[in-house]
Amino acid sequence: xxxxxxxxxxxxxxxxxxxxxxxxxxxxxxxxxxxxxxxxxxxxxxxxxxxxxxxxxxxxxxxxxxxxxxxxxxxxxxxxxxxxxxxxxxxxxxxxxxxxxxxxxxxxxxxxxxxxxxxxxxxxxxxxxxxxxxxxxxxxxxxxxxxxxxxxxxxxxxxxxxxxxxxxxxxxxxxxxxxxxxxxxxxxxxxxxxxxxxxxxxxxxxxxxxxxxxxxxxxxxxxxxxxxxxxxxxxxxxxxxxxxxxxxxxxxxxxxxxxxxxxxxxxxxxxxxxxxxxxxxxxxxxxxxxxxxxxxxxxxxxxxxxxxxxxxxxxxxxxxxxxxxxxxxxxxxxxxxxxxxxxxxxxxxxxxxxxxxxxxxxxxxxxxxxxxxxxxxxxxxxxxxxxxxxxxxxxxxxxxxxxxxxxxxxxxxxxx
Amino acid sequence: xxxxxxxxxxxxxxxxxxxxxxxxxxxxxxxxxxxxxxxxxxxxxxxxxxxxxxxxxxxxxxxxxxxxxxxxxxxxxxxxxxxxxxxxxxxxxxxxxxxxxxxxxxxxxxxxxxxxxxxxxxxxxxxxxxxxxxxxxxxxxxxxxxxxxxxxxxxxxxxxxxxxxxxxxxxxxxxxxxxxxxxxxxxxxxxxxxxxxxxxxxxxxxxxxxxxxxxxxxxxxxxxxxxxxxxxx
Numbered sequence: 001x002x003x004x005x006x007x008x009x010x011x012x013x014x015x016x017x018x019x020x021x022x023x024x025x026x027x028x029x030x031x032x033x034x035x036x037x038x039x040x041x042x043x044x045x046x047x048x049x050x051x052x053x054x055x056x057x058x059x060x061x062x063x064x065x066x067x068x069x070x071x072x073x074x075x076x077x078x079x080x081x082x083x084x085x086x087x088x089x090x091x092x093x094x095x096x097x098x099x100x101x102x103x104x105x106x107x108x109x110x111x112x113x114x115x116x117x118x119x120x121x122x123x124x125x126x127x128x129x130x131x132x133x134x135x136x137x138x139x140x141x142x143x144x145x146x147x148x149x150x151x152x153x154x155x156x157x158x159x160x161x162x163x164x165x166x167x168x169x170x171x172x173x174x175x176x177x178x179x180x181x182x183x184x185x186x187x188x189x190x191x192x193x194x195x196x197x198x199x200x201x202x203x204x205x206x207x208x209x210x211x212x213x214x215x216x217x218x219x220x221x222x223x224x225x226x227x228x229x230x231x232x233x234x235x236x237x238x239x240x241x242x243x244x245x246x247x248x249x250x251x252x253x254x255x256x257x258x259x260x261x262x263x264x265x266x267x268x269x270x271x272x273x274x275x276x277x278x279x280x281x282x283x284x285x286x287x288x289x290x291x292x293x294x295x296x297x298x299x300x301x302x303x304x305x306x307x308x309x310x311x312x313x314x315x316x317x318x319x320x321x322x323x324x325x326x327x328x329x330x331x332x333x334x335x336x337x338x339x340x341x342x343x344x345x346x347x348x349x350x351x352x353x354x355x356x357x358x359x360x361x362x363x364x365x366x367x368x369x370x371x372x373x374x375x376x377x378x379x380x381x382x383x384x385x386x387x388x389x390x391x392x393x394x395x396x397x398x399x400x401x402x403x404x405x406x407x408x409x410x411x412x413x414x415x416x
Numbered sequence: 417x418x419x420x421x422x423x424x425x426x427x428x429x430x431x432x433x434x435x436x437x438x439x440x441x442x443x444x445x446x447x448x449x450x451x452x453x454x455x456x457x458x459x460x461x462x463x464x465x466x467x468x469x470x471x472x473x474x475x476x477x478x479x480x481x482x483x484x485x486x487x488x489x490x491x492x493x494x495x496x497x498x499x500x501x502x503x504x505x506x507x508x509x510x511x512x513x514x515x516x517x518x519x520x521x522x523x524x525x526x527x528x529x530x531x532x533x534x535x536x537x538x539x540x541x542x543x544x545x546x547x548x549x550x551x552x553x554x555x556x557x558x559x560x561x562x563x564x565x566x567x568x569x570x571x572x573x574x575x576x577x578x579x580x581x582x583x584x585x586x587x588x589x590x591x592x593x594x595x596x597x598x599x600x601x602x603x604x605x606x607x608x609x610x611x612x613x614x615x616x617x618x619x620x621x622x623x624x625x626x627x628x629x630x631x632x633x634x635x636x637x638x639x640x641x642x643x644x645x646x647x648x649x
Binding site: 358374377401411 | 420421424426427428430431434436437440447449450451453454455456457459460461462463465466469470477478479483485486487488490494496497500504505506509510511544547577580638639640641
């Protein structure tokens with residue numbers, strides 16, 4: 001008698017499969033202040049109350065103060081150290097090699113560091129510059145100002161699936177005119193006003209046609225869906241990181257107006273200390289009345305000012321999808337074929353299997369012992385090691401009869 | 417654990433690693449090696465066959481037995497294993513009974529904190545079969561498996577085969593005499609361990625200075641099982 005049956009090598013097979021899940025990120029999760037977490041990492045000293053800012057922000061799928069929330073992606077901005085804007089803005093390099101910038105700019109070294117970090121991770125060299133398209137690129141394809149979207153592993157899993165990514169982004173800022181003013185200035189500062197029109201869908205369509213591989217794994221070009229020849233960024237699939245060229249996905253030359261953080265001890269125009277006004281020509285309040293998003297905002301704004309604008313204004317703030325992709329999870333499976341021949345496992349040690357009074361097997365009717373044979377039902381498969389340790393258990397959704405006229409093979413799949 | 421969905425005709429298999437399986441994987445020493453399998457039928461009530469007959473009874477079992485999800489606790493995940501006997505004409509199966517006379521069928525032991533020395537109890541279990549029929553030889557138990565709580569109990573003069581989560585498993589050879597009915601017995605001495613008052617207090621019953629444990633004795637060949645209640649004071 002036996003309750004175990006040994007498995008042969010023919011009974012154990014391995015296979016590899018994958019699972020795709022669709023991920024939707026809605027607009028208000030990106031734009032909302034309760035679902036987007038900032039970090040007071042960067043702190044200035046010196047003039048005024050100082051400036052505090054994040055180096056990146058994290059978008060959650062619900063109020064991030066709730067324990068049930070999940071971080072969906074991080075958003076960061078970076079500027080290439082060799083870009084025109086850095087070259088024209090920089091006032092030189094100190095004896096330690098630190099790049100110097102005028103006081104009208106903010107966090108420029110941190111913006112450069114961000115870019116360098118992504119370049120090192122994704123291109124293998126911190127000094128390298130992202131290009132879109134990834135290969136065969138020209139001068140106009142170089143990404144100076146990058147928006148980096150880093151999807152969390154919970155959602156990106158092993159990889160983002162090629163040709164599944166799409167992003168709805170407002171290329172233009174709010175243009176709502178000032179009532180009766182007759183000027184180009186908007187009703188409210190457009191730095192913090194949600195864009196009303198001008199959305200474009202950027203996608204990695206066509207990336208399956210050229211399976212390019214980078215230092216950081218598979219890479220594809222992100223293009224304008226209405227003109228796929230217009231390459232605006234890169235998607236690094238295994239890393240789950242999208243790099244978008246801000247010069248291409250937003251109208252950088254548009255006028256910007258609003259209040260930004262600044263090293264300012266005064267209270268300029270009543271906006272508060274530690275702040276400054278950018279691009280307010282009619283009121284003459286700004287040191288830079290003709291400010292543009294690029295280069296003025298990305299140079300003068302703190303990381304939080306830039307990211308707040310991108311996240312809260314450029315993705316809109318409704319319940320529609322702002323971003324979507326499919327992830328890919330690789331599943332390595334062991335298939336174990338548990339085979340029972342006709343004469344195996346036809347009895348049970350279940351206490352109800354026998355009559356406690358006379359030990360008679362209950363599934364055989366009294367008086368029918370010569371014609372009826374015992375049978376059993378199986379509901380559970382236990383997988384054991386050689387020392388009788390139960391390593392895995394599988395349950396059938398309903399009992400299956402086993403008798404001496406039936407052989408059964410149960411295929412148990414263990415996924416890793 | 418909930419029930420598995422049995423509303424479709426497809427049979428779905430819900431498989432999980434047990435705590436022992438995960439431990440073996442974590443050890444990373446190759447000890448996670450599936451070597452054999454066993455079937456079992458924990459949820460099945462075969463008295464349906466008696467109540468409704470073989471045809472309807474089978475249908476009742478197949479269609480009206482909700483199956484629980486797989487348990488990850490190795491010590492309880494598979495209780496009633498199906499057995500293979502090279503004789504398809506069996507009509508009776510043996511049971512295991514406790515021969516030692518006990519008050520209320522409960523083994524009572526004392527800790528050394530109370531008595532100076534931990535008390536022990538010699539217990540004898542035997543295979544039994546109704547009437548005078550002779551047991552199929554393949555069902556004669558020459559070894560018995562005894563499972564006890566390792567924190568409070570031990571078996572005199574023996575080392576456990578394994579201890580997992582404070583559950584000790586012993587394999588004990590049957591007494592040498594085999595009856596004319598091919599039945600065996602096993603005798604061993606159960607000993608209460610020297611447990612401190614604080615540990616005892618943590619595990620004692622509410623409102624009584626008693627720790628109650630169960631001991632399972634299983635025939636290695638027959639698969640028959642008996643559960644005995646142990647009370648430690």
